[in-house]
Amino acid sequence: MPPLDQIRIVLVNPIYGGNVGSACRAMMNMGLSQLVLVAPRPGMNMEEAAAMACHAGDILNNRRVVAATEEAVADCGLVAGTSNRGGLYREHSKTPREWAPRLLEAAMDTPVAILFGSEDNGLSLEDLALCTQFIRIPSSAAYKSLNLAMSVMICAYELFTASGTFVPPRDRSQESTSSRREAMFAKWRHALIDIGFMTTDTADHMMLGIRRILSRGTLTEKDVQILLGMAAQTQWAANHLPRKPNT
Amino acid sequence: MPPLDQIRIVLVNPIYGGNVGSACRAMMNMGLSQLVLVAPRPGMNMEEAAAMACHAGDILNNRRVVAATEEAVADCGLVAGTSNRGGLYREHSKTPREWAPRLLEAAMDTPVAILFGSEDNGLSLEDLALCTQFIRIPSSAAYKSLNLAMSVMICAYELFTASGTFVPPRDRSQESTSSRREAMFAKWRHALIDIGFMTTDTADHMMLGIRRILSRGTLTEKDVQILLGMAAQTQWAANHLPRKPNT
Structure with missing residues (x-):
């Protein structure tokens, strides 16, 4: 089973359906699919959850709901808890980026859980006691507390990125060759003289400036x-178009 | 001015107040503060925006609203556009992690804008034509499209992380020294013999197992x-507590 399929997002005591739905979308965006809710608050707005889940309705519909955190993580090898507070336990925390490779490695062999506390209270000490890893999402001292679904996104994003699943799109056109570029510069040299932008005397100097402008990044075959x-x-225009009367 | 203060989040034609508010919170979580809305759709729900902004109401209230994208970016050195589609322009895109150092470097000298398209259409070709950089947020082929505020969060998070502002919390207790650890193991050796867990014959072997268990990560002075x-x-208990009658 691919490691991302073994990684379980566990929301403990969530309050808002909108956050649960947003978390589902974030999970699907980042290749995760296993959602467990521990004792969601009564009266959660499931319409809002479905609206925010958008095309990730399957994750929402396939959620597992359990009464206690122990039940959600019983079969898990690693259990990582997210918290932005300090104190006993939490001082050994690392960032999601630091933990991601370890969590993915463990998920090759065993289910792995990532725990997120409720919107109002975060994870309890009882929940944190079940954790083998502590995750601290980097955030500004001015406002440390992330929205629940945003926290899920950051962790899911780091796992997805570390999984190497994503292959960034690269230009389909190949890098041009030096001889093609030189042919292009030669053509411009001719044309720019013909239109009177430069003379044969100044051409070498001007062409250096133009080369500099066109050599800052990639020049693909398509660009050339x-x-x-x-x-x-x-x-062609310089040699064939009729001159306007006033030039 | 710190570079994060020079980075402007530009939302083009946003529809939902909730997303704009969530984007404000994400920005403040990640040390950003400059928000510009380009032609927000009429009837945007500003109560929802304030609710989702939570403690980031100042960013929402200080937003600049302009009629056209040109106006939002006119004074900017770099203009980065986010898009998850391919096609002309966008094939040179890089991930937010790849672009972050370049954007921060530029933001030492000049305002820098990051453009996000509307929830329904993304950025237009006209908007993309203004861009000097293209950002592609990694996402699963199964569901590429991120919620608007989530896209803002990923970009802000990468900029914040690359800025080096965040210093991860480290354990306040120092790593223990070897001599302290050896004193602790010697004490356990005595105690485990006294309670009958092992004999002097088996002690060396058993202590290797215990050393292994206690030597997997950090052992701080507090742990020791x-x-x-x-x-x-x-x-003490082995030598002083009265034995129960049935042992």
Whole structure:
């Protein structure tokens, strides 16, 4: 089973359906699917939950609901608790980025739980006592407390990123070759002389500036084609278009 | 001015007050404060915005509202656009983690804008044309589209993390020294022999197991004090407590 499928998001005593739904969407965005609610508060707004879950309704509908945290984590190898407060236990906390590789490694062999406390109280000392790892999400001293679904997102994002599942899109057009770039610069040199932007005397100097502008990042084969086409057309225009009377 | 104060979150055509409020909270959690709304949709629910902003009401109240994206970014050095679609422009995108150092560096000298499109349409081609950088937030192929406020959070989180503002809490108690640990193990050796857990013959072997259990991570001076106290009391109990009749 891929490790992300073995990682369980456990929300303890959540109050707001909107947060639970948002957490579902965040989970699906980041390749997670296992949701457990521990004793959700009575009267949770499930319509709001479904609205915020958006296309992640399956995660919401397949949630497991249990009465106690022990039950939610009984079969788990690692149990990581999130908290932004200090104090006994929590001083050994690390960031989600620091823990992610360890959690993914464990999830190769065993279910792994990540615990999130309620919107008002966070995790209790009893919940924290079940934890083998403590997670502290980096946040500003000016306002440390993240929204519940946001906390789920940050942890899920770090796990997803560390899992290597995501392959960033790269340009489909290949890097151009030096000879293609030189052909393009030669074409521009001609065209810029022909339109009177520079003379043969100043051309070398001006072309250095133009090379600098066009050599700051990638120049793909597609880019070179566009620039070649512009140069060719510029040159054609210089030699063929009728001059306006006032020039 | 610290670079995070020069980074502007620009929401183009946002629909939902709840998302704008959530974005404010995410920004404050991550040390950002400059919010600009470009042509927010009429009838935005500002009560919902205030509720979701929670303690970040100042960011919401100090928002700048402009009619066009050009106006929001006119004074900015870099303009980064977020998009999860491919196509022209966007193939040169990098992840927020990849761009964060570059954006922070630029923000030492000039305002920097990060653009987020509307909940329904994302950024338009006109908006993307203003961008000098393209950001692609990693997400699962199964569900690529993140909630607007979640996208703001991921970008803000990466900028905050890269800024080095956050100093993770570390244990206040120092790592114990080898001689303190050895004193603690010696105490346990005595106590475990006295309570009959092991004999002098098996003690060396058993102590290796116990050393292994207690040597997996950090053992702070505070930890060693707790373990020493337990050993001392165990030994005392073995020698002083009256035996129960049935043993």
